Amino acid sequence: MTDFTQRVFSGVQPSGDLTLGNYLGAIKNWVSLQDAYETIFCVVDLHAITTWQEPDVLRNATREVAAGMIASGIDPKKSVIFNQSQVSAHAELAWIFNCVARMGWLNRMTQFKEKAGKNKERASVGLYVYPDLMAADILTYHATHVPVGADQKQHLELTRDIAQKFNSDYGVDFFPEVEPLIFGPATRVMSLRDGNIKMSKSDPSENSRINLTDDCDLISKKIQKARTDSEPLPGTFSELGDRAEAKNLINIFAALSERDAEAVCLEYEGKGFAEFKRDLADLSVSVLGPITKEMAHLMNDKTYLDSILSEGAKNADNLASPILKQVQEIVGFLRP
Numbered sequence: 373m374t375d376f377t378q379r380v381f382s383g384v385q386p387s388g389d390l391t392l393g394n395y396l397g398a399i400k401n402w403v404s405l406q407d408a409y410e411t412i413f414c415v416v417d418l419h420a421i422t423t424w425q426e427p428d429v430l431r432n433a434t435r436e437v438a439a440g441m442i443a444s445g446i447d448p449k450k451s452v453i454f455n456q457s458q459v460s461a462h463a464e465l466a467w468i469f470n471c472v473a474r475m476g477w478l479n480r481m482t483q484f485k486e487k488a489g490k491n492k493e494r495a496s497v498g499l500y501v502y503p504d505l506m507a508a509d510i511l512t513y514h515a516t517h518v519p520v521g522a523d524q525k526q527h528l529e530l531t532r533d534i535a536q537k538f539n540s541d542y543g544v545d546f547f548p549e550v551e552p553l554i555f556g557p558a559t560r561v562m563s564l565r566d567g568n569i570k571m572s573k574s575d576p577s578e579n580s581r582i583n584l585t586d587d588c589d590l591i592s593k594k595i596q597k598a599r600t601d602s603e604p605l606p607g608t609f610s611e612l613g614d615r616a617e618a619k620n621l622i623n624i625f626a627a628l629s630e631r632d633a634e635a636v637c638l639e640y641e642g643k644g645f646a647e648f649k650r651d652l653a654d655l656s657v658s659v660l661g662p663i664t665k666e667m668a669h670l671m672n673d674k675t676y677l678d679s680i681l682s683e684g685a686k687n688a689d690n691l692a693s694p695i696l697k698q699v700q701e702i703v704g705f706l707r708p
């Protein structure tokens with residue numbers, strides 16, 4: 373087996389304001405990987421247009437996601453930061469992968485089913501082949517590790533299937549086996565209105581999520597309004613049983629305070645939600661407040677943000693182009 377460099381790739385869609393789910397499930401973890409791996413982080417605008425985006429809103433959201441990454445601690449001197457559409461290898465390799473992946477594989481993707489809902493016939497073809505583009509994002513860098521939230525596990529399994537099928541179809545040992553990195557106490561942050569559905573940028577209810585652009589008052593209000601039940605908190609996490617909303621808030625508390633969910637339960641044993649929510653609101657404001665402030669500061673300097681994205685795109689292209697060229701060679705595309 374070829375020895376691949378330990379390289380991390382991950383991305384976020386500029387399909388709305390970054391949420392606490394994106395932060396705890398993905399971006400916060402990325403920060404911790406910068407010293408151990410070569411890291412590439414991407415604002416995946418090609419993915420975002422699989423559902424309708426107003427062009428000006430998309431441009432702004434692309435900068436805002438980049439600002440969110442930097443404000444959260446992604447260091448442009450340590451990591452490559454860029455937006456996907458600036459590096460054409462992503463789309464070119466995705467086409468080849470459209471021809472490697474099987475319809476049956478894509479038909480099993482739960483994210484497509486959830487996002488297309490009952491209106492499958494009217495969903496874009498891009499939404500259907502989204503996982504092939506995601507495989508291309510990762511494999512065009514020969515990335516070996518992909519830190520994501522739990523919702524992306526199935527897509528990463530598909531990435532592995534595509535890499536294996538490509539290697540076996542063409543009789544090569546070219547694409548690495550990709551390892552998902554799903555870690556931390558908040559791999560799946562749930563909606564503040566319904567503990568059984570994922571917190572999402574595109575949820576129609578603003579109160580379902582905390583955005584990284586929310587000010588301190590709004591963060592506190594959303595936490596105060598979060599759905600809970602009338603029982604006091606138990607001393608262990610397992611005793612929460614099927615209390616989905618309570619579990620979600622405990623996990624958020626644990627992730628924000630970098631503690632174990634069990635330790636949080638022990639601290640609040642026997643207490644009601646009034647006191648817990650007050651502390652959670654204070655904690656959220658103290659962690660997210662500085663990020664929000666720095667994001668706003670960066671958004672006032674679009675020249676700086678654009679220079680990071682364009683420098684990052686050049687570096688990303690330097691890594692991706694030689695790999696794409698080898699793929700074209702393997703596939704048999706004539707390049708006279």
Ligand code: AQP
Pocket residue numbers: 383384385386387388391393394395396397398519520521522523524558559560561562570571572573574575
């Ligand atoms: N609720 C979540 N909990 C934990 N991790 C999450 N992620 C997203 N939501 C949660 C992780 O954030 C990274 C970027 O996600 P994305 O922007 O590419 O798309 P998504 O997973 O579809 O996120 P959203 O917020 O739900 O976007 P929309 O509403 O536009 O579809 C990924 O690593 C993801 O796992």
